[in-house]
Amino acid sequence: LNSKVSNQLQLKPDERLDDLIRNDLKIIQNPKYFCFSIDAVLLAHFSTIKNGDKVMDIGTGSGVIPLLLSLRPGIKSILGVEIQEQLADMAKRSVLINNLEQQISILNEDVKGLNLAEKFDLILSNPPYRGLHEGKVSPVAEIAMAKHEVAANLDDIVKKASQHLKSSGRLAMVHRPYRLADIIQTFRKYNIEPKRVRMVHPYLEKDANLVLIEGVKGAQAYLKVEPPLVVYNTDGKYTKEVLEFYYGK
Amino acid sequence: LNSKVSNQLQLKPDERLDDLIRNDLKIIQNPKYFCFSIDAVLLAHFSTIKNGDKVMDIGTGSGVIPLLLSLRPGIKSILGVEIQEQLADMAKRSVLINNLEQQISILNEDVKGLNLAEKFDLILSNPPYRGLHEGKVSPVAEIAMAKHEVAANLDDIVKKASQHLKSSGRLAMVHRPYRLADIIQTFRKYNIEPKRVRMVHPYLEKDANLVLIEGVKGAQAYLKVEPPLVVYNTDGKYTKEVLEFYYGK
Numbered sequence: 001l002n003s004k005v006s007n008q009l010q011l012k013p014d015e016r017l018d019d020l021i022r023n024d025l026k027i028i029q030n031p032k033y034f035c036f037s038i039d040a041v042l043l044a045h046f047s048t049i050k051n052g053d054k055v056m057d058i059g060t061g062s063g064v065i066p067l068l069l070s071l072r073p074g075i076k077s078i079l080g081v082e083i084q085e086q087l088a089d090m091a092k093r094s095v096l097i098n099n100l101e102q103q104i105s106i107l108n109e110d111v112k113g114l115n116l117a118e119k120f121d122l123i124l125s126n127p128p129y130r131g132l133h134e135g136k137v138s139p140v141a142e143i144a145m146a147k148h149e150v151a152a153n154l155d156d157i158v159k160k161a162s163q164h165l166k167s168s169g170r171l172a173m174v175h176r177p178y179r180l181a182d183i184i185q186t187f188r189k190y191n192i193e194p195k196r197v198r199m200v201h202p203y204l205e206k207d208a209n210l211v212l213i214e215g216v217k218g219a220q221a222y223l224k225v226e227p228p229l230v231v232y233n234t235d236g237k238y239t240k241e242v243l244e245f246y247y248g249k
Numbered sequence: 250l251n252s253k254v255s256n257q258l259q260l261k262p263d264e265r266l267d268d269l270i271r272n273d274l275k276i277i278q279n280p281k282y283f284c285f286s287i288d289a290v291l292l293a294h295f296s297t298i299k300n301g302d303k304v305m306d307i308g309t310g311s312g313v314i315p316l317l318l319s320l321r322p323g324i325k326s327i328l329g330v331e332i333q334e335q336l337a338d339m340a341k342r343s344v345l346i347n348n349l350e351q352q353i354s355i356l357n358e359d360v361k362g363l364n365l366a367e368k369f370d371l372i373l374s375n376p377p378y379r380g381l382h383e384g385k386v387s388p389v390a391e392i393a394m395a396k397h398e399v400a401a402n403l404d405d406i407v408k409k410a411s412q413h414l415k416s417s418g419r420l421a422m423v424h425r426p427y428r429l430a431d432i433i434q435t436f437r438k439y440n441i442e443p444k445r446v447r448m449v450h451p452y453l454e455k456d457a458n459l460v461l462i463e464g465v466k467g468a469q470a471y472l473k474v475e476p477p478l479v480v481y482n483t484d485g486k487y488t489k490e491v492l493e494f495y496y497g498k
Contacts (some may be wrong), residue, residue: 177474208474225457
């Protein structure tokens with residue numbers, strides 16, 4: 001770490017400073033809660049970016065998606081919204097460590113109460129995947145809220161996203177394929193038409209375990225199903241595409 | 250052709266007798282209308298079959314799906330419904346040529362008026378893909394009805410399928426991915442929950458151009474996205490999986 005970074009860096013107990021690998025990005029994480037996963041990396045690379053975009057990330061956690069989006073050219077601003085104070089605080093310090101405070105802001109607020117005057121070109125979310133009755137809810141609030149729909153559910157997130165999108169603005173989400181029918185129906189409920197889908201398969205011959213989906217507010221129906229995104233080769237190593245997400249071309 | 254087949258066979262003008270390749274199945278087709286495509290082959294192999302199933306194929310055309318299904322073990326009966334008299338007649342003669350009249354029946358009727366006492370375990374459909382405003386509608390009625398939603402649309406077919414399915418019965422469909430959001434929404438409208446999806450990509454790195462989907466009447470939400478079905482290898486030849494659909498293992 002150079003002196004500038006170490007001066008700004010105040011790690012709290014259990015926190016650690018991890019590499020985001022590309023462009024020397026750093027991120028503060030606390031493994032007692034959770035660490036970012038490939039899901040966020042895939043979403044940051046999947047979403048369509050247009051020049052001058054104003055972007056919001058709903059449920060930003062430790063800020064991994066805003067940090068990764070800063071690598072994609074053309075984005076004017078990124079607002080990360082996070083309900084949990086400790087996570088929002090980590091995200092704010094990660095923004096400072098990376099000198100990205102001109103581009104990224106972190107807002108510690110419950111998405112369900114969100115009512116901003118600003119409208120966005122692109123909203124992303126890597127939401128909790130599980131409904132309240134799907135498996136045991138963690139006793140650790142940070143983990144529970146990240147994994148189960150404790151603080152906000154799919155309907156809450158899509159509703160608030162639609163409210164904060166400009167006309168023809170995009171909502172990009174990573175989620176579990178088993179909920180795809182709900183996702184499509186909820187997008188449409190709030191006037192967001194699914195336009196692009198990409199299935200993520202751990203191996204080419206396995207069922208998808210993630211789905212990437214992008215909808216456009218007020219658009220006509222016409223869905224593009226892009227080539228499957230395969231994470232591992234048969235030898236268990238990352239495929240070329242995934243390696244490029246982590247290390248660049 | 251052996252003498253039994255040739256005795257039963259009465260080809261009409263422009264018709265020809267084609268091989269369905271596996272198990273010496275034959276099918277009468279008329280290339281002035283259309284010939285069966287890989288879509289039907291993929292659907293016949295995709296659908297879940299359980300022992301003793303009573304099956305209906307909506308919009309059976311020249312009967313290719315019932316004929317192919319006869320190769321899959323366990324099916325008790327297959328009813329093919331076709332609105333067009335000439336196509337239904339071809340399908341009936343193909344059933345006779347293959348000596349499958351004990352298993353397959355063909356009904357020349359408009360699906361929109363269908364109101365059978367019998368309920369089915371599995372209903373399939375390879376429906377017309379295009380809405381009335383999508384591209385030029387053929388002046389040949391047989392082609393128009395096969396390609397555009399002239400005689401029945403997605404809503405009509407799913408509605409009638411649901412009406413004729415037993416509780417927990419399955420609806421399997423092949424369609425274009427660009428309509429997937431409509432398909433999922435229409436399934437749910439008629440209480441058919443999407444349970445299995447398989448995307449069909451002409452090449453691994455191309456967008457999907459077909460989607461296979463199976464729903465279950467009255468089921469809980471939980472969608473399985475199966476491995477991508479890739480049709481061609483990079484050398485332009487059928488993949489091993491598709492070759493097995495045509496020629497067996």
